[in-house]
Amino acid sequence: MALLFFINTQRGNQMFDFAAKMSGQEREEFYVSFSRGFKPGESFIERFRFKPCAPMLAFIYYRMQKFDPVAFDDYMRKYYVAQDQLIKAGIYVPGYKTKNRAFWLFPIVTPNKMLFC
Secondary structure (H helix, E strand, O other), X not given: OHHHHHHHOHHHHHHHHHHHHHHOOOHHHHHHHHHOOOOOOOOHHXXXXXXXXXXXXXXXXXHHHHOOHHHHHHHHHHHHHHHHHHHHOOOEOOOOOOOOOXXXXXXXXXXXXXXXX
16 A cells, blocks of 8 residues: 555655655666565565464365365456456457456556546
């Protein structure tokens, strides 16, 4: 939310630009480094080699115990139907040609997001 404030308000944008200048980085590079969870050049895999907290482990255990492959296949069929309908309607769906698709995030690209909403 803080990143949205800095990007979408004049005052926040000015503060972000000033911070970029003070750090000696280009504005775009500074923005991107704040929107990612890791720094450029940092070993991405090494960043995530840690022991998850107890609630996260409990959640993973719960999800693994409750996993239903038949229901998962059913969900995937529904997602592909939705994807096909979007494509037929002329809406670009990034990654639609990928064979092993996961639908945990379903981006939709539109030329006019306000009109689409």
